[in-house]
Amino acid sequence: MKNKKIEILLVEDDPNLSMLLEDYLEMLDYKVTLCSDGEEGWNCFTQNPFDLCILDVMMPKKDGFTLADQIREKDKHIPVIFLTAKSLKEDRIKGFKIGCDDYITKPFSTEELSLRIQAILKRSKTGIVHIEVDQQETYHFGSFIFDYTNMLLKSKKENQKLTKKEAHLLKLLCLNKNKLIRREQILETIWGENDYFFGRSMDVFITKLRKYIKEDNAVQITNVHGTGFKLEIED
Amino acid sequence: MKNKKIEILLVEDDPNLSMLLEDYLEMLDYKVTLCSDGEEGWNCFTQNPFDLCILDVMMPKKDGFTLADQIREKDKHIPVIFLTAKSLKEDRIKGFKIGCDDYITKPFSTEELSLRIQAILKRSKTGIVHIEVDQQETYHFGSFIFDYTNMLLKSKKENQKLTKKEAHLLKLLCLNKNKLIRREQILETIWGENDYFFGRSMDVFITKLRKYIKEDNAVQITNVHGTGFKLEIED
DNA sequence: AAAGATGTTAACAGCTTGTTAATTTGATTA
DNA sequence: TAATCAAATTAACAAGCTGTTAACATCTTT
Numbered sequence: 001m002k003n004k005k006i007e008i009l010l011v012e013d014d015p016n017l018s019m020l021l022e023d024y025l026e027m028l029d030y031k032v033t034l035c036s037d038g039e040e041g042w043n044c045f046t047q048n049p050f051d052l053c054i055l056d057v058m059m060p061k062k063d064g065f066t067l068a069d070q071i072r073e074k075d076k077h078i079p080v081i082f083l084t085a086k087s088l089k090e091d092r093i094k095g096f097k098i099g100c101d102d103y104i105t106k107p108f109s110t111e112e113l114s115l116r117i118q119a120i121l122k123r124s125k126t127g128i129v130h131i132e133v134d135q136q137e138t139y140h141f142g143s144f145i146f147d148y149t150n151m152l153l154k155s156k157k158e159n160q161k162l163t164k165k166e167a168h169l170l171k172l173l174c175l176n177k178n179k180l181i182r183r184e185q186i187l188e189t190i191w192g193e194n195d196y197f198f199g200r201s202m203d204v205f206i207t208k209l210r211k212y213i214k215e216d217n218a219v220q221i222t223n224v225h226g227t228g229f230k231l232e233i234e235d
Numbered sequence: 236m237k238n239k240k241i242e243i244l245l246v247e248d249d250p251n252l253s254m255l256l257e258d259y260l261e262m263l264d265y266k267v268t269l270c271s272d273g274e275e276g277w278n279c280f281t282q283n284p285f286d287l288c289i290l291d292v293m294m295p296k297k298d299g300f301t302l303a304d305q306i307r308e309k310d311k312h313i314p315v316i317f318l319t320a321k322s323l324k325e326d327r328i329k330g331f332k333i334g335c336d337d338y339i340t341k342p343f344s345t346e347e348l349s350l351r352i353q354a355i356l357k358r359s360k361t362g363i364v365h366i367e368v369d370q371q372e373t374y375h376f377g378s379f380i381f382d383y384t385n386m387l388l389k390s391k392k393e394n395q396k397l398t399k400k401e402a403h404l405l406k407l408l409c410l411n412k413n414k415l416i417r418r419e420q421i422l423e424t425i426w427g428e429n430d431y432f433f434g435r436s437m438d439v440f441i442t443k444l445r446k447y448i449k450e451d452n453a454v455q456i457t458n459v460h461g462t463g464f465k466l467e468i469e470d
Numbered sequence: 471a472a473a474g475a476t477g478t479t480a481a482c483a484g485c486t487t488g489t490t491a492a493t494t495t496g497a498t499t500a
Numbered sequence: 501t502a503a504t505c506a507a508a509t510t511a512a513c514a515a516g517c518t519g520t521t522a523a524c525a526t527c528t529t530t
Contacts (some may be wrong), residue, residue: 049495059484105282105283112239165507165508179385197510200509200510201508201509202489203486206485206488207488210488224483225398225399225487225518226517227399393521398517398518398519432521439519440519458477460475461474
């Protein structure tokens, strides 16, 4: 009864966003069912059990609020996250916020969504038996999710296993995202000592990490000559 | 969970000033939401989470104090910085200063604002999870922000990467803003030795720095013949 | 006008880093 | 304990970057 994936119903009509979110949520180990409008969403909901719904508010045929009303008739406690445009009046959202609900305004970062999901599941975990509560140490950058606890670098394409040193180095870079870390600081933190050979070793690991992250062009490990390295993420 | 940008709500009706501030705050790595009057500001505030509000006091439709009152009803602890004209009676400001607030009178320097923001965030960091605490070494001059820690010279247009020597020399100039530094002092500080060739080398670096800062006419590195250099900033 | 100081560009040498492969070290299993 | 496999380090060479120097132009002072 444990280790079963949490099931998310995602109803979103914009195909670009929905595909992106689906991929991303699956990287986070959720089981995602994707629907592209409110009616389809309602059909799905009646036919399968879900732990969480993520509903776009603005949709053709049936908007997110109407769908949420229906869903609530059937299941009073299932948590819902609304995706709304920034300009939207928030009267209705406020009404909903009484329940185990939340909303997130577009555009949002994937990390932000991840945090909201965790929060809402935590709050309302009544009834979900198979939830995993263990605190994982994860870092999000670019299109990657770096699961330090399990030494996995997850991307859409694959899960790259990391060695201890690789993971440690990547963690250090993540903790200093977009900031320069000096060579000596890396060496002292990870190798405990700063000499020529450890320095060369570090360079080898930087090469390895660069290979792992090269599939995302928005992310790179840059060198500042004579000084150190930086994990650069373009927004 | 960390490294997320701090979100600032900026409400200011003067378009010139607001654009300038927006650019500047973004250069400082804050995420800025700009509103041009109190009502718009209130809408934004209700729809998004912010870590800090910067409110102009004198605004059409809804002034900064009224807006702050409303904001405080919803969030008792969010820090607010008021922008006021010098002539303004400060009775009301005094009233507000009880909270986690501050005010700054126009005209103010961007650096001054930066310092206030840092101070106020430091004071009230309760609840802000993703704050970055590490002390960065930055210098402000003209329209530039010189991030010595990351060896970056930031301007509206671009981020110029600096080499170690360039950064060191620029730092020395910044520390002596509008003051003459003698050649021998620069040479001894940065090169450790004062001979003819290092002197020529320094001149080359001065040329390089001049190139980097030439986009801002209010800033220049001037030479005092036979004596040294000065980083001059016009107000 | 002459001498020295500074401005500027380009080229070079030396050092740092990137990368791949070989070797050593360490951990796991039979 | 030996055999095996994975990980980390070292080696070797290529590529890149930086600081210095040289060369020449321009400016300042006397």
